[in-house]
Amino acid sequence: MSYAKAQSKNVVWDWLTTVDHKKVGILYLAGGAFFFALGGIEAVLMRIQLMFPDLAIVQAQTFNELLTLHGTTMIFLAAMPLLFGFMNFIIPLQIGARDVAFPFLNALGFWLFFFGGLLLYVSLFTGGAPDAGWTAYVPLSSNSPGQGLDYYVLGLQVSGLGTLIGGINFLVTIINMRAPGMSMMRMPLFTWSSFVASMLILFAFPALTIGLLLLMLERLFGATYFAVDFGGNVIIWQHLFWIFGHPEVYILILPAFGIFSEVIPTFAKKRLFGYSAMVFATLIIGFLGFMVWAHHMFTVGMGPVANAIFAVATMAIAVPTGIKIFNWLLTLWGGRIQFTTANLFALGFLPSFVMGGVTGVMLATSAANYQFHDTYFVVAHFHYVIIGGVVLGIFAAAFYWWPKMFGYRLSETLGKWFFWLFLIGFHMTFFVQHFLGLMGMPRRVASFLPGQGLDAMNFISTLGAFLMSIAFIIFLIAIFASTKNRDNVQDPWDGRTLEWTVPTPVPEYNFAQTPLVRDLDPYWYEKHEGDGKIKAAEPLGEIHMPNATILPVTISAGLIVASFGFIYHILPLIIGGFIITFGAMFVRSVKEDHGYHIPVEDIKRDKEEGK
Amino acid sequence: MADHQAVEKQTLPPNPEKATLDGRNKYLGFWFFLGGETVLFGSLFGTYLGLRGGVVDGPGPADLFHLDLVFIMTMILLTSSLTSVFAVINMKRGNYKGLLMWMWATVALGIAFLGFEIYEFYEYYHAGLGFTTSAFASSFYTLVGTHGAHVAFGVAWITVLLIRYRNTGLTLTNAPKFNTAVLYWHFIDVVWVFIFTVVYLLGIGG
Amino acid sequence: MSSHQDPSAPLQGAPSKNTERKLKNETRTQLISFILMIFITSMAFISIGSDAVPNGFAIPFILMLAGVQVVLQLYFFMHMNEKGTGWINVMIWSGLFVAALTVGALMFLIGEVKY
Ligand code: HEM
Ligand SMILES: [Cu+2]
Numbered sequence: 001m002s003y004a005k006a007q008s009k010n011v012v013w014d015w016l017t018t019v020d021h022k023k024v025g026i027l028y029l030a031g032g033a034f035f036f037a038l039g040g041i042e043a044v045l046m047r048i049q050l051m052f053p054d055l056a057i058v059q060a061q062t063f064n065e066l067l068t069l070h071g072t073t074m075i076f077l078a079a080m081p082l083l084f085g086f087m088n089f090i091i092p093l094q095i096g097a098r099d100v101a102f103p104f105l106n107a108l109g110f111w112l113f114f115f116g117g118l119l120l121y122v123s124l125f126t127g128g129a130p131d132a133g134w135t136a137y138v139p140l141s142s143n144s145p146g147q148g149l150d151y152y153v154l155g156l157q158v159s160g161l162g163t164l165i166g167g168i169n170f171l172v173t174i175i176n177m178r179a180p181g182m183s184m185m186r187m188p189l190f191t192w193s194s195f196v197a198s199m200l201i202l203f204a205f206p207a208l209t210i211g212l213l214l215l216m217l218e219r220l221f222g223a224t225y226f227a228v229d230f231g232g233n234v235i236i237w238q239h240l241f242w243i244f245g246h247p248e249v250y251i252l253i254l255p256a257f258g259i260f261s262e263v264i265p266t267f268a269k270k271r272l273f274g275y276s277a278m279v280f281a282t283l284i285i286g287f288l289g290f291m292v293w294a295h296h297m298f299t300v301g302m303g304p305v306a307n308a309i310f311a312v313a314t315m316a317i318a319v320p321t322g323i324k325i326f327n328w329l330l331t332l333w334g335g336r337i338q339f340t341t342a343n344l345f346a347l348g349f350l351p352s353f354v355m356g357g358v359t360g361v362m363l364a365t366s367a368a369n370y371q372f373h374d375t376y377f378v379v380a381h382f383h384y385v386i387i388g389g390v391v392l393g394i395f396a397a398a399f400y401w402w403p404k405m406f407g408y409r410l411s412e413t414l415g416k417w418f419f420w421l422f423l424i425g426f427h428m429t430f431f432v433q434h435f436l437g438l439m440g441m442p443r444r445v446a447s448f449l450p451g452q453g454l455d456a457m458n459f460i461s462t463l464g465a466f467l468m469s470i471a472f473i474i475f476l477i478a479i480f481a482s483t484k485n486r487d488n489v490q491d492p493w494d495g496r497t498l499e500w501t502v503p504t505p506v507p508e509y510n511f512a513q514t515p516l517v518r519d520l521d522p523y524w525y526e527k528h529e530g531d532g533k534i535k536a537a538e539p540l541g542e543i544h545m546p547n548a549t550i551l552p553v554t555i556s557a558g559l560i561v562a563s564f565g566f567i568y569h570i571l572p573l574i575i576g577g578f579i580i581t582f583g584a585m586f587v588r589s590v591k592e593d594h595g596y597h598i599p600v601e602d603i604k605r606d607k608e609e610g611k
Numbered sequence: 612m613a614d615h616q617a618v619e620k621q622t623l624p625p626n627p628e629k630a631t632l633d634g635r636n637k638y639l640g641f642w643f644f645l646g647g648e649t650v651l652f653g654s655l656f657g658t659y660l661g662l663r664g665g666v667v668d669g670p671g672p673a674d675l676f677h678l679d680l681v682f683i684m685t686m687i688l689l690t691s692s693l694t695s696v697f698a699v700i701n702m703k704r705g706n707y708k709g710l711l712m713w714m715w716a717t718v719a720l721g722i723a724f725l726g727f728e729i730y731e732f733y734e735y736y737h738a739g740l741g742f743t744t745s746a747f748a749s750s751f752y753t754l755v756g757t758h759g760a761h762v763a764f765g766v767a768w769i770t771v772l773l774i775r776y777r778n779t780g781l782t783l784t785n786a787p788k789f790n791t792a793v794l795y796w797h798f799i800d801v802v803w804v805f806i807f808t809v810v811y812l813l814g815i816g817g
Numbered sequence: 818m819s820s821h822q823d824p825s826a827p828l829q830g831a832p833s834k835n836t837e838r839k840l841k842n843e844t845r846t847q848l849i850s851f852i853l854m855i856f857i858t859s860m861a862f863i864s865i866g867s868d869a870v871p872n873g874f875a876i877p878f879i880l881m882l883a884g885v886q887v888v889l890q891l892y893f894f895m896h897m898n899e900k901g902t903g904w905i906n907v908m909i910w911s912g913l914f915v916a917a918l919t920v921g922a923l924m925f926l927i928g929e930v931k932y
Pocket of ligand 1: 249250296314315317318361364369378382386
C-alpha cells in the first residue's frame, strides 16, 4: 500500500482501523471523556438524593447501583483512559520516537477498554446495574442477585486486559524506542512517571484479573472460594482486590505528578528543581505502592502487628511524596511565573493534594482508622487525592497539550472561569465531608435522618457538586468556542521538551528525521545554547509505517460476545465469541503484515508545506 | 508489503530473533508479559494455599494425589523444556529443519502432558472431588487448570507456527515468533515446578 | 537496519565460527542444567516419598530445591544470564517479589490466625 492510498479512506473506517498512536490517544481521550461525563451525572444524582435528609428521589437500590457505577466508571473508565490518552499522544513525541513499540496491540488495548466499559453499561438496560460498590466485596457481591455483578466482572475483565496491554506497550516503547541521546536520565518527568505507572499496571492488574476470575467462577459456576460453609474465606477477595487496588491509585496519580512536572517548569521558566530526586521519588513511590495495600483492611482483623507494619509502611510514602511537593515549590521559587490556565491547575493541585495526603496519614494510623473507616472521612480523603491530584492533572494536561493535539488553543478566559469555579466547587463539596465523617455519617448510605447535625453540611456539599458541574460545562463550551485560536500552536508556551519541536498538526511519522538529544529539556537547550533547532540524528530517508487494521475491533468484539454468553449461560455465544477472537488473533499471526514506506519525496513535500 | 522492491537475500545474524527492532520489541514485551504472569500465578498459588485446608467433607490432598503420576508429568514437561532449548539452538545455527523437528517434539510432549492431566482430573472427579465440592477443590482446579490451559494454548500456538512456517525457511519475521513461543513454554515449566512442589509434594508430605 | 530488507526472505548462510563454537558450548551447558534439574526433581520426590526423611526437614528442603530449579530455568534455559537482559531481570524479579507478597498475605493474613 502506498502513502497516498493509506490516507484516502472514509473517516469512520479510518478511526476504527487506526494504529497511529496519536489517533489512539485521541480515541482514549474521547472514550474517557464520555465515561467521565456518565460518572459525573451519576455523582450529581447521588448528591441530589443527599441534598436534604429523608429524600426519596432515588431509591436505595438505585442509589447503590449509581454508587457502584460511579466509582467503577471514574477509576477504570474515566481517569485511567484519559491519562492513557495523553500518554499515547505525548510519550513517543517526548522521547523522539516515530511510533510506539506495538502499534497493533496499542489499538487493541483501546478497543478492549472501550468495549469493556460499554459492556458494563449494558447492565443498565438488562434489569439492574452492579450494586456492591466499586470494591465488590464478597459475599455481598458473590450473593448479589441478578446479572449486575456479572456485568461488572466481565466488563472489568475485558477492559483490564486492555490496560495491561497498554502498560506493556508503554514500557517497551520507552525502553527501546528512545532517540539517540535520550538517555533514561534525560527523559521528561511525564515519560518517567508514565513508565513507573506502567510497571505498576504490569504487576497490579494480574491480581485483579485473578480476583475477577474467582468471582466469576463463584457466581457463574458455583465455585466455593468465598463460601465459608464450604471452607472458603472472604478475606481473600479483599487482599486480591487491594493488592491491585492500592497500586491502582498510584497508577492514576503518578502520570498526574508527571504532568505537573512538565507544566510547572514551563510556566515558571525554570528547569525542574531536583530532577534526579524526582525520578528517584517516583521509583520509591512505585515500590512502596505495593507494600501498603492492607491499610484498606485495618478493621477486618489481621491483628495488631500486621496492622502496625502496614501503618508504618503507608506513612513512609509521605516522604517521597513530600520530596516531590518541595521540588515543585522550589521550581516555582524565583521563577517568572505565568498564570495560564494549565499552570493554575498545577498551582491549585499543590495545596489540594497536600490536604489529601494529610488525611491519608491520619487514616493510616491504624488505631484511629477504626473510627474513620467506612465514613465520609474516607470519601473526603480519596476525593482530595483523586480530584485534587488526578483530575486537576488531567485538566492541566488538557490546557497544556491541547494546541499540539487539536491544533487550536483553548480560550484562557473561559479556562480561568472553569478553573476557579471547579476549584471552589471541589473544596465546597468535599471539605465538609471530613466533618460529616468525623460526626459518624457512614459512606455508601442512600439517605440520612434529620436533626443529627448533618443537614447543613450535606446541603453545602451538594451545592459544591452543582458548581463543579457548571464549571465542567464551561470547559465543554471552551472546547467548541475556541476553535478559531489557530495561530501559535506549534510551540505556544515556549516549551522545553521534544513534543513542541514537531509541526502542528503532527505528521503521521512524527519526526521527519529522528532528533539528536543533547541535554535534559532538549528544546530549551537548543533554544539557549544552540540555534533553536533540534539537530537531526539521521539523513532524510523513507519512513516505515504500520498498516491500519480492523482486527483490534474484531478481537475485542469477540470477547464481548463471549461475555454475554457467560452472563446468560449460552454456550453457543461463548464458543462463537471465542472463535471470533481467536480467529482474528490467528489471522494476525498467520498473515504477515510488514506495513508500508512513506517515500522521501512525500516527506520533503510535507516539510515544504510547513507541516 | 514492500512493493517495487527486489527480494534481497538475507544473511543469518548471530541472534536472528533479536536482529530487527520488531524482534527486540517482541522479545522485551513478551518477557514483561511473563513478569505479569508471575503475579497472576502468584495470586492463584496464594488462593490455593489459603484454602487448601478447606476440604469440608470432600477428599483432601493426601487422599487424592499420587506421586508416580505427578513424577511422570514432571519429567515430560522438563524434557519438553529441553527439546525447545534445542530448537532455539538449531535456529541460531540456521538449521531450520532441526528447529521444526525439535518444536514438533515439544508439541508432542505437551500433548502427552495434557493427556495425563485430563486423566488425573477425571480420576479425582470420580474420587468425589467435584469443582464445587469444597474451597480446596475449587482452588485446586483453578490453579492447576489455569496452568493446563496455558499448556493447551502453548501447544496450539506452536502448532500454528509450525504449520504456517513449514516451508518458508527461517526469516527475520518468524525467528522472533518461535523464540517467544519457546520462552512461553519455559515459563509454563517454571510454573509447574512450583505446582509439583507446593501442591503435590506439600499436599502429600504436609 | 535498512528499510529495504525483506523480513520474509529466508535467511541464508551459516553462522560464524565464533557463533558455532558458542552454540556448541551452550548445548553442553544446557544438557548439564537439564541433568541437574532431573536430579533436583528426583531428590524432591524422594524426600517426600520416602519415610526415611522427616517432614520437618523435607518441606523446607523441597521449597529450596524448587527455588534452585527455577533459577536454573530462568538463567540457563531462558538466558536471563546474558548481557542486555537488565530490564528483563528487573521485571521478572519484581514480579516474583509481588507474587511472594501475595502468597504470604493469602496464607497468613486471612483472619485465621491474628498476628
Ligand atoms: C500519602 C499518601 C496516602 C495515604 C497515606 C493514604 C492512605 C489511605 C488509607 C489508610 C485509606 C483507607 C481508608 C479506610 O478505608 O479506612 C485510603 C483510602 C483510599 N485512598 Fe488513600 N492514601 C494516600 C494517597 C492516595 C492517593 C494518591 C490516592 C489516589 C490517587 C488514594 C486513593 C484512595 C482511595 C480511592 C481510597 C478509598 C478506597 C475505598 O475504600 O473505596 N490515596 N487511603
Ligand atoms: Cu491504599
